[in-house]
Amino acid sequence: MTEQAQGAAALNAVIADAASGIALALRGEGDPYALTRTLPQEDALSPAAVRVLGADALAPYALDGGRGADGAGSADAAMVRQALTAFPPGDDPAAVSTWSYRGLVEATRALLPAHAAQLPPAPDPADDWLDTEPWPRLSHRVSQLASLALPGLAGALTDRLSGRTEDLARGFVRAVRRRDWQQAAGLGRWLARLPQTPPSLGLDSGLRFVQQMSGDPRAAVHLTAARTFFGRGR
Numbered sequence: 001m002t003e004q005a006q007g008a009a010a011l012n013a014v015i016a017d018a019a020s021g022i023a024l025a026l027r028g029e030g031d032p033y034a035l036t037r038t039l040p041q042e043d044a045l046s047p048a049a050v051r052v053l054g055a056d057a058l059a060p061y062a063l064d065g066g067r068g069a070d071g072a073g074s075a076d077a078a079m080v081r082q083a084l085t086a087f088p089p090g091d092d093p094a095a096v097s098t099w100s101y102r103g104l105v106e107a108t109r110a111l112l113p114a115h116a117a118q119l120p121p122a123p124d125p126a127d128d129w130l131d132t133e134p135w136p137r138l139s140h141r142v143s144q145l146a147s148l149a150l151p152g153l154a155g156a157l158t159d160r161l162s163g164r165t166e167d168l169a170r171g172f173v174r175a176v177r178r179r180d181w182q183q184a185a186g187l188g189r190w191l192a193r194l195p196q197t198p199p200s201l202g203l204d205s206g207l208r209f210v211q212q213m214s215g216d217p218r219a220a221v222h223l224t225a226a227r228t229f230f231g232r233g234r
Contacts, residue, residue: 014045015052019217022053025060026224033060034072036079050083054100054147055107056221062111062150062229077115080108084120096144098125099157103148110152130160138164139171143186146222149193151229158193165194169201176206181214185222192232207233 018038025033035057039046050057057080084105089098105122108115133141142161148154161168168187175184188207191197211223211233227233 011045011048011052014039014043014049016217018049018053018057019221022056022059023217023220023224026063026221026228028063035076036072039079041075041079046079047083047086050079051087051101051104053218055103055150055153056147056225057104058107058111059147059150059221059225062152073112073115077108077112080104080112081119088120089123095126095129096141098123099145099154100147103145103154106153107150127157127160130157130164135164135167135170136174138167139174139187140183142168142190143171143175143183146186146189146225149189149222149225161190162194162196165191165196166198168194169198172201172203172206176210179213181210182216182219182222184210185214185216185219185226188233189222189226189230192226192230204233 021030021033021038024030031037035050039049039057058076084101089101102122102125105119108119129138129141145154145157148157168191172184172187172191175181175187184206188203188210191201191203192207197203207223207226210219214220214223223233
């Protein structure tokens with residue numbers, strides 16, 4: 001295995017462990033959540049993992065009104081700042097990268113408001129694709145932004161996606177049929193939030209099926225968020 005592949009495998013393992021801790025906290029289980037307890041500050045991979053997890057790194061704080069557990073809010077915000085500074089979208093960034101970056105900034109301001117000073121500015125991401133992308137590519141991109149499907153977060157994005165609910169429903173069905181559980185979970189989480197998800201989709205039973213079939217920790221975060229915040233998939 002090459003050094004690059006070893007590094008990617010190590011990062012994926014850290015992300016999976018953190019996602020498992022986030023899902024546990026969203027279920028109200030385990031110790032009080034703190035990002036810096038889930039991703040230790042001394043681990044060099046922690047900032048990269050925060051950047052990948054995006055707003056979900058702070059999602060458990062949405063359960064208690066945005067208060068850092070055990071006084072950890074300051075340390076958690078510092079880790080987020082480190083992730084944002086180390087991994088900005090860069091020149092000519094992909095839309096998903098810019099949206100997820102903005103979502104992490106917004107989540108820190110909303111969920112750790114007392115510790116959100118000195119955050120980098122949130123960029124204005126491209127949004128034309130929300131109207132123009134064909135439904136398969138739209139579904140792929142939107143599933144990658146599932147961490148933004150949190151109460152009070154990304155309201156403008158949610159409004160835009162409301163006009164394409166049927167396309168996302170088609171994407172959800174396609175992902176389930178292809179056994180792409182992470183994409184199915186991400187789309188299901190968005191559909192749980194959107195107000196006009198068609199009843200004919202059978203979203204609740206679909207989410208339960210994905211939960212039964214998937215062992216992916218990040219998919220578990222999406223499914224748990226859909227159930228905890230939006231009451232779907234019970």
